[in-house]
Amino acid sequence: MNGKEWAVQTADLTRKFGDFVAVDRVTFTVKRGEIFGFLGANGAGKTTVIRMLCGLLLPTSGQASVVGLDVYRQTEQIKQNIGYMSQKFSLYADLTVRENVAFYGGIYGLTRQDIRDKQAAIFSSLGLDNPDMRTSDLPLGFKQRMALGCAMLHDPPVLFLDEPTSGVDPGARRAFWDVIHHVAEKGTTVFVTTHFMEEAEYCHRVSIMNAGKMIAVDSPGHLKLAHEKKSMQDVFVALVKKEVAG
Secondary structure (H helix, E strand, O other): OOOOOEEEEEEEEEEEEOOEEEEEEEEEEEEOOOEEEEEOOOOOOHHHHHHHHOOOOOOOEEEEEEOOEEOOOOHHHHHHOEEEEOOOOOOOOOOEHHHHHHHHHHHOOOOHHHHHHHHHHHHHHHOOOOOOOEHHHOOHHHHHHHHHHHHOOOOOOEEEEEOOOOOOOHHHHHHHHHHHHHHHHOOOEEEEEEOOHHHHHHOOEEEEEEOOEEEEEEOHHHHHHHOOOOOHHHHHHHHHHHHHHO
């Protein structure tokens, strides 16, 4: 699979667990520097797709590449070129904010000076006056933004965010998306899954998954226009109903 303009490419990507088809022949592309939303209810297959693209789970069949690297043969290189933020808060709660950043910076092979510079940037973006407080004491919205900062410590060209705003209030979600847009403006490709339909409005393009299949891909504006709906929630409901009806 080729194409320098694409950060992510898939063709008939499939993953089975026994007889269960979790991801069913999914095909899409994501442009470099694009915010690409992956929408769907819990269990639709979004996380399974992300795990395959991140080199954490081998596909059953089909093709996929991330920044030109093959998900079958180059999983370790893929891991070095992406940032990943999982659904569950992944930082160490018993460490301070400063210690978490230093720990993850060490994993990514950053120099001490790089780590100090990154710490200053993260503390500034979070508005933290006391970076030596335990991470467990941070409000959830701050924890999520800190996790995003740690996922970006090594300046990866592609950032995978798996339902990053689950459990946070609407105000914190909006603030988190402000950070995502700032990141994308600097050229980073952001691939984000969510089951909050209003978050689709913040993406350049979105895909909609249902029962392991991708049933739509386009910009939010085009999808609403094509289906004559006022919101992405209405588009999602209409498409899923149509898919279920066959």
